[in-house]
Amino acid sequence: MDEKALVAAAQHGELPAFNQLVLQYQSLAYNVAFRITGDADAATDATQDAFLKAYQALRGYRGGSFKAWLLRIVTNSCYDVLRARKRRRTTSLDDLAVAPEHAWQMVSHDEGPEEQALRRELAQVIQAGIAMLPPDQRTAVILSDIQGLSYQDIAEVMGCSLGTVKSRLSRGRARLRDILLQQQELLPSRYRLKGTASK
Amino acid sequence: MFGRIGQRREKHIAVEHLSAYLDGQVTAQERLQVEQHLAACAACAHELETLRYTTQLLRTVPPVSVPRAFTLAEAEVGRAAVRRQITWLARTLQGTAALVAALLLAVLVGDILWQPGRFAAPQPMVAEKAVQETIVVEAAPEVKEETAVAEKVVEVEKPVEVQKAVAATVAVEREAVVERAAPPAPSAEAAIAEAEGAPAGEAPAELPMRAMAVTAEETPPSLEAPPGAGVGGGAVEPALEAWTAPETVEEAAPAAMAESVSPAPTVAPAETATLPAYTPTAVPVPQAAPPPPAETTARPGARWSLTRLLEIILATLLVILLGLTLWLRRWR
Structure with a gap:
């Protein structure tokens, strides 16, 4: 059954059809949530909430990219979780600079242990830099440069124009570049920018 | 597309356009302009290089595994x-x-x-005081009537002096009560005239009916008079009771009956002439204050x-x- 048929069946209240869509998109949704929140537990909560909301709001889906529609709900759920956590003062964006060790379980098993350790180290530094971006720039950078979404899809997810996507993405990249260049010594040597000394 | 970087005079490509150029999100003309500029400008070339480095780093970030299935249960x-x-x-x-x-x-x-x-x-106090002084004696039974109705107590045997004192204090506060004390004079006179013609013993029995007749025609409905509240007692009291409102008329009969055994003097109709203190004051008041x-x-x-x-x-x-x-x- 293709995606359209699954969506149509789910719109008529068929939960198994919706669960198939969940299985298809849960990795993408969780990864986006994990990068936005920077925390495994928060990402789990946000993803679960997002799928529940998506099922309840499915009747309002009027076509277009289902992936973009779903990711919009996921990003909104991430903001809700972050706001709730900030209210409870259990965590904040500053606390998310370094994620817990158990969260960094990579999918790829092709690399050796040394390579995995290097990439984990790099990913921690990058995640710390992403956490320092404002939410709109962070989402744009994650969707574009980590998840590889097109500008059009990002505009749908964020509910803004292409021009706004360009602007948010460029500002996010420039800001993250400044952060990473300032923390060159924290990066593994093979990932440092050649010819630039740490400022 | 081009903007200034810092305080330098030469124009450079804006970061937004360099970022879009990296992603291939520029038109063919814009691409040409960017490439021509990059060939001549080391600063913009370095800017583009660092941006590219950042995006390449971001693409190395590996996906994380899902901790559990997010399928929904009924x-x-x-x-x-x-x-x-x-x-x-x-x-x-x-x-x-x-x-x-x-x-x-x-x-x-x-x-x-x-x-x-x-x-x-507050209402003009001077006029109020003047009226109060002239009719204080007459107001006494009236004010007492108000207080008696409010407290649901039938005052039959109260001394006249105490009633005056109560009236003096309440009359200052209640202008309406003082004003209402004025109109009954004609009815009081009529009642006195009737009372004079009737024997003293008959007066209490006839009072309720008279009171109803008089109040229906001449007095405002709010006027209330407890029985046995007269200054001089006897025939004057029935006359004052002629102002009694319909609600209190029922009370008037038993009270008037009680009057015969009360220490207050039950004066014969002839004795009303010996009470100048009440009768003269009752006459000039009606013109002074119209019924509210x-x-x-x-x-x-x-x-x-x-x-x-x-x-x-x-x-x-x-x-x-x-x-x-x-x-x-x-x-x-």
Whole structure:
């Protein structure tokens, strides 16, 4: 059954059809949530909430990219979780600079242990830099440069124009570049920018 | 596309365009312009290089594995639906509570602003005092009537001096009472005339009927007179009772019966001539003060009581709504 048929069946209240869509998109949704929140537990909560909301709001889906529609709900759920956590003062964006060790379980098993350790180290530094971006720039950078979404899809997810996507993405990249260049010594040597000394 | 970087004079490509150029999100003309500029400008070339480095680093970030399946169960969906309904109910209650609070505030403010006499200047005191001095003796029974009706006590054996003292204090505060004391003079005269013609023993028995007749024609309905309240007692008291309002007429008969055994003197009709202190003062007053409209004293009380009732209802409703909202929030 293709995606359209699954969506149509789910719109008529068929939960198994919706669960198939969940299985298809849960990795993408969780990864986006994990990068936005920077925390495994928060990402789990946000993803679960997002799928529940998506099922309840499915009747309002009027076509277009289902992936973009779903990711919009996921990003909104991430903001809700972050706001709730900030209210409870259990965590904040500053606390998310370094994620817990158990969260960094990579999918790829092709690399050796040394390579995995290097990439984990790099990913921690990058995640710390992403956490320092404002939410709109962070989402744009994650969707574009980590998840590889097109500008059009990002505009749908964020509910803004292409021009706004360009602007948010460029500002996010420039800001993250400044952060990473300032923390060159924290990066593994093979990932440092050649010819630039740490400022 | 081109902008200044820092304080340098030469124009450079804006970061937004360099970023879009990296992603291939520029037109063919823009691409040409960027490439021509990059060939001549080391700063912009370095800017582009660092941006490219950043995006390449981001692409090295590996995906993380999903901790568990996020498929939904029927029970979970049902719970979520209930939670959503509760949320909707809580929001509705919150909105209703806000509406009731606003309504209560409006009623309270309206009550304060429209309460007659609260912010109004007091009535002219000089005229009031002058009237009070001239009719203080006459006002005594009248004011006593008001207090007696209010307290539901039939004062039969009260000494005249005490009644005067009460009247003097209350008369200052209640202008309406003083004004109402004025009109009964003609009726009092008529009643006296009738009382003179009748034997002393018969007067109490006939009084209720007379009182009803006289008050229906001449006196305002708010006038009330407890029985046996006369200054001179005897035949003067029946005359004053002629002002009695219909409600108090029923009380007049037993009170008048009690009068015969009370220590207050039951004077014969002939003795009324020996009471100049009361009769002359009763005559000039009717022209001094016209009878006030009954609405001025009756309506505000009714309106206030309705307002109070409304305030109590709204406050109770507000407390209930707030309690329900808090309970739902905790439960949620």
